[in-house]
């Protein structure tokens with residue numbers, strides 16, 4: 001825990017709350033593999049592959065990572081995907097992402113990976129799986145951070161990408177040990193969810209959890225489709241659910257968590273300003289909210305900052321933040337002993353912080 005001797009003893013200053021968040025044990029449920037590449041990793045990969053349009057200078061990256069809309073974000077995202085060309089690139093990226101998570105006291109993370117984007121660019125599928133698994137085990141041994149995978153379909157790439165992702169996720173000779181869930185990402189406009197039902201059915205039959213993105217850039221019907229057609233157990237973003245009181249009631253009643261990523265929604269211009277973010281409406285409707293970072297360096301954020309944003313939008317103190325962290329643990333696909341261990345750690349940390 002950091003030294004708090006110079007801050008007021010009564011009430012909670014912003015600085016105090018940030019220090020509390022920095023040490024709070026956390027779970028991250030919605031964070032993309034390539035979208036987590038730090039400026040240092042992106043520039044290292046860009047220097048390795050000088051034919052790319054991605055800047056090698058970390059400072060120029062901040063401009064490059066300023067998006068006009070969601071489509072522009074996806075263009076830039078794919079230019080970074082283009083930098084990952086070998087299993088060694090995949091291993092480096094994965095291990096460094098784990099290091100960044102561990103620095104933020106993330107004990108458990110479900111990382112969304114898009115294997116189709118790598119295999120279609122020529123990375124050998126078994127080499128890819130070996131690289132992520134090797135990084136996962138090394139990260140757990142070195143940092144104590146447990147990683148699990150969500151394989152997502154890049155929906156706009158069509159049913160070919162759905163078929164390939166389902167194959168990689170369900171073939172026992174290929175699927176990695178750390179895989180726990182199956183997702184759907186990319187643009188939503190013009191990419192209806194119901195067409196992916198057969199692929200989700202296969203993934204669910206193979207024991208994977210269903211966690212599609214929905215309602216990030218389209219209306220509440222997309223969230224309903226994710227629930228009814230794709231049997232979603234959690235919803236990625238779900239932002240537009242706020243437009244449909246019946247949907248909010250359904251999410252609350254069935255305990256379907258939303259993976260909320262506030263800064264992402266501003267960066268991709270899905271929501272105009274943070275003050276207009278519907279997270280408060282979700283909480284007031286009784287929906288289980290988790291806080292996540294999505295593509296942190298691309299959006300100039302990290303998970304700690306997202307908790308600070310949530311504290312401001314929801315007017316939370318330390319206990320409220322600890323509850324938010326526990327929501328993520330409970331909504332995760334970690335086993336019961338693992339959940340209990342992190343929840344107990346959150347309680348111990350919070351009690352020690354608040355002790356007189």
Ligand SMILES: O=C(O)c1cccc(C(=O)CC[C@H]2O[C@@H](n3cnc4c(=O)[nH]cnc43)[C@H](O)[C@@H]2O)c1
Nearest residue numbers: 032035114117152154156157185186187213294295
């Ligand atoms: O890999 C390709 O060749 C390809 C071709 C056509 C379309 C796509 C995609 O749409 C890839 C989307 C990519 O974006 C990832 N991502 C990261 N953050 C978000 C988000 O907030 N919402 C939706 N998708 C996101 C997603 O995981 C895919 O990897 C690819």
Ligand SMILES: [Zn+2]
Nearest residue numbers: 030213236294
């Ligand atoms: Zn996402």
